[in-house]
Amino acid sequence: MKLWTASSSIGQGLWQNISDIEGQLDFLLEIEERYWRQRSRAEWLWVGDKNTSFFHKKALARRVGIIMWGLFDVDGNWKKSNMDMEAVVIQYFSNLFDSSNPTQ
Known part of the structure; x- marks a missing residue:
């Protein structure tokens, strides 16, 4: 107001x-x-x-x-070609998912 x-x-x-x-x-x-x-x-x-x-x-x-220059396979061999690295990755995950103890 x-x-x-x-x-x-x-x-x-x-x-x-x-x-x-x-x-x-x-x-x-x-x-x-x-x-x-x-x-x-x-x-x-x-x-x-x-x-x-x-x-x-x-x-x-x-x-x-x-860039991955290479990977070690399960036997400890250094793999550096794309095909070899692909095989290492596939083998690793196949073993991981087929295993009864997947923590390894």
Whole structure:
């Protein structure tokens, strides 16, 4: 109720000033928001390529590290051809699932 009384006693000119100031504030806030958006994009352009190459190198190193160069079969022989490694894997899992004690 007090707010209504206070607002009704404020003159039309003062309301116009408040409205103008709010409009200016909105405009300045929009400019500030644009500034920060442009700055973040400029920073990404400057640093973004460095990050991309960094992560690309990390992914490549990880991919190279994941390559299996060979496997040992049940007799301890090193198998490095794709067909031999496939046979080792098939034999291992066949033994695992056919076993009555699958913890080995």
